[in-house]
Amino acid sequence: xxxxxxxxSSRRSARSRRAIHDAALALVDEVGYSRTTxxxxxxxxxxxxxxxxxxxxxxxxxxxxxxxxLAQQASAEAAGAEGAEGAGGSPSGGxxxxxxxxxxxxxxxxxxxxxxxxEMNSPVYDGPxxxxxxxxxxxxxxxxxxxxxxxxPQLRLYADRLRAAExxxxxxxxxxxxxxxxxxxxxxxxxxxxxxxxxxxxxADAIVDYAVNGLAPRP
Amino acid sequence: xxxxxxxxSSRRSARSRRAIHDAALALVDEVGYSRTTxxxxxxxxxxxxxxxxxxxxxxxxxxxxxxxxLAQQASAEAAGAEGAEGAGGSPSGGxxxxxxxxxxxxxxxxxxxxxxxxEMNSPVYDGPxxxxxxxxxxxxxxxxxxxxxxxxPQLRLYADRLRAAExxxxxxxxxxxxxxxxxxxxxxxxxxxxxxxxxxxxxADAIVDYAVNGLAPRP
Numbered sequence: 001x002x003x004x005x006x007x008x009s010s011r012r013s014a015r016s017r018r019a020i021h022d023a024a025l026a027l028v029d030e031v032g033y034s035r036t037t038x039x040x041x042x043x044x045x046x047x048x049x050x051x052x053x054x055x056x057x058x059x060x061x062x063x064x065x066x067x068x069x070l071a072q073q074a075s076a077e078a079a080g081a082e083g084a085e086g087a088g089g090s091p092s093g094g095x096x097x098x099x100x101x102x103x104x105x106x107x108x109x110x111x112x113x114x115x116x117x118x119e120m121n122s123p124v125y126d127g128p129x130x131x132x133x134x135x136x137x138x139x140x141x142x143x144x145x146x147x148x149x150x151x152x153p154q155l156r157l158y159a160d161r162l163r164a165a166e167x168x169x170x171x172x173x174x175x176x177x178x179x180x181x182x183x184x185x186x187x188x189x190x191x192x193x194x195x196x197x198x199x200x201x202x203x204a205d206a207i208v209d210y211a212v213n214g215l216a217p218r219p
Numbered sequence: 220x221x222x223x224x225x226x227x228s229s230r231r232s233a234r235s236r237r238a239i240h241d242a243a244l245a246l247v248d249e250v251g252y253s254r255t256t257x258x259x260x261x262x263x264x265x266x267x268x269x270x271x272x273x274x275x276x277x278x279x280x281x282x283x284x285x286x287x288x289l290a291q292q293a294s295a296e297a298a299g300a301e302g303a304e305g306a307g308g309s310p311s312g313g314x315x316x317x318x319x320x321x322x323x324x325x326x327x328x329x330x331x332x333x334x335x336x337x338e339m340n341s342p343v344y345d346g347p348x349x350x351x352x353x354x355x356x357x358x359x360x361x362x363x364x365x366x367x368x369x370x371x372p373q374l375r376l377y378a379d380r381l382r383a384a385e386x387x388x389x390x391x392x393x394x395x396x397x398x399x400x401x402x403x404x405x406x407x408x409x410x411x412x413x414x415x416x417x418x419x420x421x422x423a424d425a426i427v428d429y430a431v432n433g434l435a436p437r438p
Contacts, residue, residue, distance in 0.1 A: 183406060195363070
């Protein structure tokens with residue numbers, strides 16, 4: 001089959017996709033995951049239900065893609081807000097690339113955790129991300145898809161950076177990078193989801209210091 | 220006013236309270252927080268709605284108390300399962316007492332984190348705790364009550380143990396115990412809520428080692 005789409009129709013498709021993403025995220029934020037429907041998304045996006053079913057097999061699939069799109073935007077914005085520093089940003093930016101390796105593990109982690117804090121504090125991200133996380137917590141199938149498609153790709157970026165640190169002799173021998181990364185993402189996610197105390201850059205810096213240097217005195 | 224209740228009627232009250240707690244937890248596990256109602260709890264517990272309203276001002280209040288009761292039971296069971304070792308268990312046992320101080324911070328933390336893992340893996344705890352956590356994540360008011368009544372009292376036990384460690388010279392100077400404790404509860408909660416990888420005793424032990432000794436090599 002040949003692709004009969006003209007440049008104009010692809011532009012229309014891109015616009016429709018973006019409208020569908022925006023509608024899905026707004027709805028899940030307002031009414032929660034379980035009351036968000038394909039019908040509701042279609043009505044809000046001003047497209048037919050068939051348009052959605054042509055591109056996505058399920059509500060979960062629309063939401064995962066919308067969310068990935070959102071995280072990429074948030075990450076790009078956070079990188080933009082950093083000004084000249086530019087590169088980096090939060091790993092939840094999906095395809096958004098590796099954690100920088102300047103040779104200074106703590107500095108690189110501070111930078112990525114600060115960007116993650118900014119993203120978690122961003123209102124456009126917070127509502128839909130909470131709705132999706134809450135549904136994954138009670139519905140194991142949604143949770144598994146959320147973890148596989150959205151979370152694990154981010155965690156792999158931490159594991160990669162920690163493996164580079166290991167190769168450079170910056171990790172205690174025998175540590176498992178897949179466990180070590182949880183000392184960073186665990187505390188930040190805990191504060192964000194449970195809203196125990198403010199999520200700030202100072203907090204991100206403290207977590208990096210505590211985890212890298214440990215709680216026990218160093219000789 | 221004098222309390223006219225006889226021993227028989229207090230026994231009946233205790234039985235009714237327990238039936239109401241059980242009904243509330245079963246319902247929230249089955250249908251979720253938002254679809255759990257005082258009417259539904261009353262019907263399932265076999266009591267009148269008025270009985271519930273006499274003791275609790277709201278659905279949230281019944282659930283918080285039911286949950287505290289459940290956590291105490293789970294903690295007592297975990298302590299029982301430990302056999303002769305007895306004392307200790309998970310701090311989510313509410314009133315359930317302090318984290319032991321044997322003078323060995325890592326050993327004390329391993330013990331409490333293993334008990335927490337057992338509790339998180341217990342089916343009787345898992346369902347209602349997920350339902351309550353998920354609601355708190357999307358509803359800030361429920362979340363604040365959950366944190367104040369259930370979570371912070373547990374976290375204070377960690378902070379107390381870490382302050383004792385500080386006094387004993389077992390913490391790097393200048394660390395904030397309220398932040399340090401998040402290196403333990405953050406990763407465990409992350410694995411539990413998001414179901415990324417299995418929550419095991421080995422994992423609890425690794426988290427304690429990584430956090431206490433740090434990721435960077437020690438001279």
